[in-house]
Each structure stands twice: as structure tokens, then as C-alpha cells.
Amino acid sequence: MASGRKNIPSLVKDQKLVEKRREQIVEAAVELFISKGFHKTTTREIARASGFSIGTLYEYIESKEDVLYLVCDAIHTEVEKKMEEAMVESRTGAETLRHAIKGLFKVMDEVDDKVLLIYQEIKSLPSEPMQYVLRREEHITQVFERMLQKGIDDGSLQLDPESVKLMAHNIVVFGEMWTFRRWALRKHYTLDQYVEMQTSLLLNEFKPIKK
Structure with missing residues (x-):
């Protein structure tokens, strides 16, 4: 279990069955939350779609907020998995970073509705589960921090170490921009064009440190 992950009680003792049923609930809830919004979706509708x-639904969750939490957790797991699949460990930190940026942007394109859902509805979660979901988001940024540091260490990136955290956030925000401003960006750019232009912009920001 991930650190800080909420333990949602279940009346069913078979954990494999619980996981299977909750996957069904998440799949159904995602579609409903995207189309209707969290607040306008009822637990009865989630049960019916599942x-x-x-x-039976209440044998696996205790509230609609539990469903939203499971949805957010599942989306982050999907994003992290797709990023891991996309990242090719290359010879230098700069090369690894380039692969990872492309992977992140591609993932954002594939799960754009789900990412948008997290940012629209996360405020509806209670404090502790919300903090856990935000830590999952921070974990993605930390992946890029490690790559940037690797580039600094092997000399392939000339970047002030104090800028690493901010640059990692910049990369993630550039990826999320493809989701949040898709209504405008996709009128003018394909995903490949967006990846190429934003990667070039990001890498061009890695200037030698002035002595």
C-alpha cells in the first residue's frame, strides 16, 4: 500500500474480489463524473453503471467520496505506469529526460479527460485523502527532478541545482497544458508538434551557469 493511502473498509473479505469490484466501480464512475460531474452523479447511478x-455497492465503499478517491488513485496509477513504460533509460540524463517528456505528454493526451477530472473534483475529497492524491501528483514531479539531477551529475545538462525543483514542475505543467488548454492548442498543433516545440523550449532553457 502506498504511503498515506486511505484504507476504505469493505464488508467483503475476499481482497481479490474487492479489487475486481472496485475496478468496475471506478470504470463506471469515471464516465459518469466526466459527463455529469461529481456532485450531480448519484451513488445509485454509479451502482447501476457498475x-x-x-x-451491493455499499459492500465495497462507504460513500461517494470514497469512489472519487478510488478514481483519483486509479488515474494516478495509470499515469505513473504509462510514464514508466515510456521512459527509456539512455546514456545521459538529457537523453532520458527527452524520452520522459515525450512519454508524459503522450500520457496526458491519452488520459486527458481523467486528468481534467482530478483537477476539477479533487476539492470534493476530505482533507487526508486529498493530501494523499496531491502527494501522488508530487511523485510524478519528483521523477523529473531525479532525471534533471542525473543530467547535472553526468554533465549533459548545465542547470543550477537550485532550479531543479522548479524546472521539474515546469515540465509537468507543460504536459498538463495539453489537457487544460486543449480547446485552443489542438486547433493549431498536433501532439507531435506540441511535443517537439515544448521539448525544444524546455531544453533551450538549460543554460550554462554564469560564474
């Missing part, structure tokens, strides 16, 4: 009765 193929359960309302009573």
Missing part, C-alpha cells in the same frame, strides 16, 4: 444494486 452492474450492482445500491446495497
Whole structure:
């Protein structure tokens, strides 16, 4: 279990069955939350879309907020998995970074509705689960911090170490921009064009440190 992950009680003791049923709930809830919004979606609608009765649904979760938490957790897991698949360990930190930027932007394109859902609805979570979801977001940024530091260490990136954290956030925000401003960006750029232009912009910002 990830550090700080909420333990959602279940009346069902078979953990494999719990995971399977919760996957069904998440899949159904994502579609409903995207189309109707969290607040306008009822637990009865989630149960029906999951193929359960309302009573069966409550054997696996305690509230609609639990469903939103499971949705956010599942989306972050999907993003992290796709990033890991996309990242090719190359000879230098700069090369690894280039692969990872492309991977992140591609993932954002594939799960754009889900990423938008997290940012629109996370405020509806109670404090502790919300902090956990935000830590999952921070974890993605930390992946880029490690790559940037690797580039500094092997000499392939000339970057002030104090700028690493901010630059990692810049990369993630550039990826998320493809989701948040898709209504404008996709009128003018393909995903490949966006990846190439933003990667060039990011890498061009890695200037030698002035002595």
C-alpha cells in the first residue's frame, strides 16, 4: 500500500474480489463524473453503471467520496505506469529526460479527460485523502527532478541545482497544458508538434551557469 493511502473498509473479505469490484466501480464512475460531474452523479447511478444494486455497492465503499478517491488513485496509477513504460533509460540524463517528456505528454493526451477530472473534483475529497492524491501528483514531479539531477551529475545538462525543483514542475505543467488548454492548442498543433516545440523550449532553457 502506498504511503498515506486511505484504507476504505469493505464488508467483503475476499481482497481479490474487492479489487475486481472496485475496478468496475471506478470504470463506471469515471464516465459518469466526466459527463455529469461529481456532485450531480448519484451513488445509485454509479451502482447501476457498475452492474450492482445500491446495497451491493455499499459492500465495497462507504460513500461517494470514497469512489472519487478510488478514481483519483486509479488515474494516478495509470499515469505513473504509462510514464514508466515510456521512459527509456539512455546514456545521459538529457537523453532520458527527452524520452520522459515525450512519454508524459503522450500520457496526458491519452488520459486527458481523467486528468481534467482530478483537477476539477479533487476539492470534493476530505482533507487526508486529498493530501494523499496531491502527494501522488508530487511523485510524478519528483521523477523529473531525479532525471534533471542525473543530467547535472553526468554533465549533459548545465542547470543550477537550485532550479531543479522548479524546472521539474515546469515540465509537468507543460504536459498538463495539453489537457487544460486543449480547446485552443489542438486547433493549431498536433501532439507531435506540441511535443517537439515544448521539448525544444524546455531544453533551450538549460543554460550554462554564469560564474
